[in-house]
Amino acid sequence: MATTILGRKLGMSQVWSEDDRLIPVTVIEAGPCFVSQVKTVKRDGYSAVQLAFGDIKAEKVNKPAAGHFAKAKTEPKRHLHEARTGEDETYKAGQKISVDVFEVGAKVDVTGTSKGKGFAGVMKRHNFKGGPGGHGSHFHRAPGSIGMCATPSRVLKGIGLPGHMGDETVTVKKLEIIRVDSEQNLLVVKGAVPGGKNALLVIRAS
Secondary structure: OEEEEEEEEEEEEEEEEEOEEEEEEEEEEEEEEEEEEEEEEHOOOOOEEEEEEEEHHHHOHHHHHHHHHOOOOOOEEEEEEEEEOOOOOOOOOOOOHHHHHHOOOOEEEEEOOOOOOOOOOEEHHHOOOOOOOOOOOOOOOOOOOOEEEEEOOOOOOOOOOOOOEEEOOOEEEEEEEEEEOOOOEEEEOOOOOOOOOOOOOHHHHH
């Protein structure tokens, strides 16, 4: 039984539940994915499956990649992702995995790349309070003192400082599946997922 699929974030919306509650949801184009390679413990030292997702023109695929897809007897795809597999999961090259492997009410973990925010200060990046807002104050949005005295005479690791914000791999766990549309390959999950529109997502069963 497949437990992992690749998808593309289409955007957020909202749906009404049966008990008249308005639920914020994310609509994901999940699959169809094709198995482009199967790795086994005997041959590779671990068990995993390589999933291919996203249409791409054949002329944009280089020869090594084209040969890789031809060996698996699948059409060239834009994205490849390797996922570890369990003992109860069986795959074969060229196998198609569609969104109907998931059921309404099940929980999934969604992994994606968060939106990049560029260089940000400590108030935006780490939710620091900041200093007084009055005109006489010279301390507004700065991080403040970070140093130490003789002991330990250094700046401790992990302290919040200005820097690059966002553009990181983020996993949101245990999102409930609200709807599954097999005809349009759509997966509707409760809540928000990382990334902007058209962001690549990895959806796996919790």
